[in-house]
Amino acid sequence: MTEYSRAAKGSFTSTGAAKVINLPFRPNLVKMTNFTAAATPANHGIPYATWDVAMGQGFGAVSLFNATPVLTTGTIISGGFSTFQAGLSLQYGAQIQVASITKASPAVVTTGANHGYSTGDVVVFQGLYQSSTTGMPQIATIPFTITVTGATTFTIPWNTNQSNYTALSASPTGAFVKKVLYPYLYLPGVNYITAIATGTTTTVTTTTNHNYVVGQEVAFRIPSLWGTTQLNSLPNNTIPGSPIYGYVTSVTSNTQFVCNINSTTYTAFNSNQTVGSAIGLSFPQVVAVGDINTGGTPYSGGALYPPPQFPTFSGGVPTINGPAISGAFVNNTSMGFIIGAGASTTDASSVLVGASNDVIYWEAYYVELVLT
Helix, strand or coil: CCCCCEEEEEEEECCCCCEEEEECCCCCEEEEEEHHHHHCCCCCCCCEEEEEHHHCCCEEEEEEECCCCCEEEEEEEEEEEEEEECCCCCCECCCEEEEEECCCCCEEEEECCCCCCCCCCEEEEECCECCCCCECHHHCCCCEECEEEECCEEEECCCCCCCCCCCECCCCCCCEEEEECCCCCEECCEEEEEEEECCCCEEEEECCCCCCCCCCEEEEECCHHHCCHHHECCCCCCCCCCCCCEEEEEEEECCEEEECCCCCCCCCCCCCCCHHHCCCCCCCEEEECCCCCCCCCCCCCCCCCCCCEECCCCCCEECCCCCCCCCCCEECCCEEEEECCCCECCECCCCCCCCCCCEEEEEEEECCCCCC
């Protein structure tokens, strides 16, 4: 008896990186066909794979070609299929020891063990003291979108090559990093600022994907220590009680946008905060402030606007929302599954999600079994 079973299917072109599939349910059975690998048998190719929830997260059973090539079988025990379900509050992965962080822009982080992260993941740090008076605690608790450079290394979009930062080394006590499992529960969300370029327009760089679109109305909240406080929405000395807002005029990357505020005469942004200020330090932020600016088109009697995709600049994943909510924020509480980039235990060169440009078909099921 399967009264409440659900099913979905689809396809995508692989990039070689783990693929997130958003669904209106959390599957307990997934099947995958790599049409490209099936059409051209070659060593390391995985044409077919399946996963059942009883296998555990990150696992999978695969069919793969050996060097002959002959189709054989194998299993994946890391980087396989996994499911997710974002809640109403942030959830985190396991703590990993930070071995070192360089003084550089971008800063290079080395972990004490394989981190298992992917480019585009969001992480937060804690601790980061090299001694009681040195280190990088100034950036602890800021969310960062990372770029993975190795099994134990990644970069963060922050300039630590400044006088008030001390390089971390030798795995300092209490220095840890952890992954934010579902960082975009409400979008565009609150964005932390890593750099501001002043001029006739204002270019803002954020620590994570800002998810803004052209036309977005934004407000700034910048504590005095960070400079460029003239951008702050309040107080407005010209029109008391009327907030100062800017509008996004262009989006240049997932973490950078330009707004229409003329900041030519404004003070410079200063991310060179002291270690002594780290306790209780408030961070510079930019937030969305209303209007129909979620990425959809206002309803005008025709087709409804589609679900928003995040991040908005490139590599966006559609949410299960549809149509989008008219307003600054989209509720992005989501669920679905991930096809990982793990390898079979019998072939370290195989990749579950396939090679770049492989055409992948998938089926996902939530099967409710009632024993009688």
